[in-house]
Amino acid sequence: MDFIAIDFEIANENMNSACSIGLTYVEKNEIVKEQYFLIKPPNLKFDASFTAIHGIKQNDVVGQKNFDEIWSMIKEDITSNLIVAHNAQFDMSVLYCCLKSYGIAIPDFEYVCSIPISTRACRGEKVGQSLKERTARFGISLEEHHHAGVDARACAELVIACVKAKNRKSLQTYCQTFSTIPIKQFAELKPQTFFQKKKPSKRKFNTVAISEISAMTDTFNENHILYGKNIVFTGDLLSMDRKEAMQKVVNIGGVMKSGVSSKTNYLVVGIQDPKLVGAKGISSKEKKAYELKQKGLDIQIVNEESFLKLLNNEAIAID
Structure with missing residues (x-):
């Protein structure tokens, strides 16, 4: 694969409370596979403010697989490919905290954030950093924002659009060309363990x-x-x-x-x-x-x- 784009949604302020994950697989600048899973968090505390964003409720995850079961299904894909996420610090922190919560050894793989990737492609245009604003800039649909599957696909489409906009063959050559885009090691992540809600803006x-x-x-x-x-x-x-x-x-x-x-x-x-x-x-x-x-x-x-x-x-x- 060129890369796999992933996105998590969480049930509450604890970063180990993943309640859904979306994965979009890209090969030769084409989406070739998509996966989406609901996840039963370690506890069933669903904060109403988080549910208001992604729409997932406690009843939706009852009977769904725990994270460790999902991980056994996607581990090989994640650890053997370059991973991309929009605001990767968040998604990588969710992954890290979920692994820790189930006592799973922290693997090492490379990941990159689609914010600096897309910043390079629309440099100087003063486009906001959100997934919604970046995808809109490239004419990419985002009709169900905060559905993990939809967001993972939008992230993948955003990266593909950036690679094509700069006439590069792949994300790897894109990152090699623009050395300011950091490709990081997951094992070196300093995870965020608690989600800080933004204060309301008047x-x-x-x-x-x-x-x-x-x-x-x-x-x-x-x-x-x-x-x-x-x-x-x-x-x-x-x-x-x-x-x-x-x-x-x-x-x-x-x-x-x-x-x-x-x-x-x-x-x-x-x-x-x-x-x-x-x-x-x-x-x-x-x-x-x-x-x-x-x-x-x-x-x-x-x-x-x-x-x-x-x-x-x-x-x-x-x-």
């Missing part, structure tokens, strides 16, 4: 105006749960920024509103900044929504997990 909400958002399609599914519904956001989402969430709403025919009113159908409540909402953690939008509900108005107040289900046109339980 800036990304306050700078997004509804007038900036317009639907990217002329046809809508009028049977979609959110079609024609008035949607308001308050707080910080973990799975996407405010602008992306607003775009998804209008793309399915929903209507974005800046404030809660008697016409509001759904208020999506994310993580609140205590400095803004006080000790009770309730924003003025949420407070007003509850007041209107008490008056008999049908306003649904939903969390991020429920919002993601609504986007997928899934019914949710309403209190």
Whole structure:
């Protein structure tokens, strides 16, 4: 193989809590094989904020293989090929911590991060480092971001696109040409053992105006749960920024509103900044929504997990 791209998703803040893995195999700049596994973590603690990102719940992994069983199936492939991951420090740390958790000897193999690989191919363009931004730059689809199989394939396609953009025969010759791209040894990894969540950013909400958002399609599914519904956001989402969430709403025919009113159908409540909402953690939008509900108005107040289900046109339980 030229390389194998991998991606992990984790169930909680512990890096040994892998709950899924995707692998995409590349030979002669072509994807030749893909594998995806759900993984039963050492314990079944699923943090709601992580589930909101990748959609995997405790019930999804009950009866699935433990990591050590998965490892016996992929060990030979991993240890005999160059491994690529987007933000490789994270995925390699998950792998390392999972191996340690099951008392498995730490193997040695080479790995490389697709961030510096793609940075070289779009140097000077000021493209963000996220997988979403890098794949968008090369016209690569990423419709189910944070599905390990989808992300592994997108990472592989990103690397292939970079190799071709610079007219190189393979990733190996690409890295040899651009010596600033570090190929590292897994056995020398200094793993991250605990996932530090990013602090919510106030800036990304306050700078997004509804007038900036317009639907990217002329046809809508009028049977979609959110079609024609008035949607308001308050707080910080973990799975996407405010602008992306607003775009998804209008793309399915929903209507974005800046404030809660008697016409509001759904208020999506994310993580609140205590400095803004006080000790009770309730924003003025949420407070007003509850007041209107008490008056008999049908306003649904939903969390991020429920919002993601609504986007997928899934019914949710309403209190």
